[in-house]
Amino acid sequence: MEAEKFDSPFKGRSLLTWADYSPEEILQFLDYAILAKKQAHNKEIHQRFLGKTIALIFEKRSTRTRSSFETAFGEEGGHPVFMSTQDIQLGGKESVKDTARVLGRMFSAIEFRGFKQEHVQQLAEFSGIPVINGLTDEFHPTQALADILTLQENFGKLKGLKWVFCGDGRNNVARSLMIISAKLGIDFAIFAPKELFPPKDIQDLCAPFAKESGAKIEISDDISVVKGADCLYTDVWVSMGEEALKEERTRLLKPYQVNKELMAATGKENTIFMHCLPAVLGQEVTEEVFESSASKVWDEAENRKHTIKAIMLALI
Structure with missing residues (x-):
């Protein structure tokens, strides 16, 4: 299936919790996942993220979440940028709101894996780009x-x-x-x-x-x-x-x-x-x-x- 088939109705939205999506929408994500897995097992190569970038913010360590985001985005031709608490001043020297506004001008999307749900909500509110909750203390939608x-x-x-x-x-x-x-x-x-x-x-x-x-x-x-x-x-x-x-x-x-x-x-x-x-x-x-x-x-x-x-x- 070509990239156009992923011209989904969700483009530009964020995923903070599945409470924000209808049952039909969640099942559409599931269908996309079934297709993505089939393509991977068939050794198909697509470049659907070519020219796109994603900021991967990790306050908490990870094996599966980081590996999944980096490999999935990179294999599709995109450029993932990993940012730990050692790399950025999230909520410290620089507010989450200001960080969101900066990243929103430089990246196509943001993934956040950290402690506070309010931080991922602020990133989504102020960045102007899709934000994906990779895990907070409250929710783990992926x-x-x-x-x-x-x-x-x-x-x-x-x-x-x-x-x-x-x-x-x-x-x-x-x-x-x-x-x-x-x-x-x-x-x-x-x-x-x-x-x-x-x-x-x-x-x-x-x-x-x-x-x-x-x-x-x-x-x-x-x-x-x-x-x-x-x-x-x-x-x-x-x-x-x-x-x-x-x-x-x-x-x-x-x-x-x-x-x-x-x-x-x-x-x-x-x-x-x-x-x-x-x-x-x-x-x-x-x-x-x-x-x-x-x-x-x-x-x-x-x-x-x-x-x-x-x-x-x-x-x-």
Whole structure:
């Protein structure tokens, strides 16, 4: 398919959270990702970002996000410029607003991976170019789309599926999965201790989306919530910036570890396991499950690249 086919209706928009997009629009991004992956596996070479540049701002370290953005943009003929906190004065000597206005005059787009959601919002508001949220403390939309692609590949459908996030229900991945599931009509549950339930504002945000799509959203500390799950999903117990809480988190989350017993508790033989990576084996997941045939983590990791390329093609 030629570049013109990516003349999407999203050009010039930003992706800060999937709450800003309709179910039909999210599925269009998914279709772009399926196409991008097919083209990659066919060894097709396109130059759809030729003459374009993207600023990659990273306050937090990354393997998959940085690799995906740099390789996807570069392979398409574009020029990615990596900027760490050592390279720019974001929010320090120079305000986020001023940084946005400068970068907006020099780049075709901006990716931001950092702490504050308000920073990525300010970049989008003042830069005048598409801004992509590569991760904040609140949301991780590019991860969510890769996970949706992985679900689609494994089950051939999305509606009617159920997946369960096990662990820290407040974290950015859990929030993003809740939003995208509520939008697309996928049943989604969080299996977590009461202390780590997602905040009320995110629940209230998702409620009308779920009502419209028919998705069932559950939040519980009872193991029965995993029954019927097509996928169990987890993330690290201690997120970046919360290292001091390791002992407390380990105590709270040990009963929510994804292990052979929890996989069996779904009552399904074909339940898959997913993890956004990096994983700490023996904590949130056992090595037995992580290395099993049910584990789709490497497909999921590869899908970060194809979905990120699709997002950039759609927006830029």
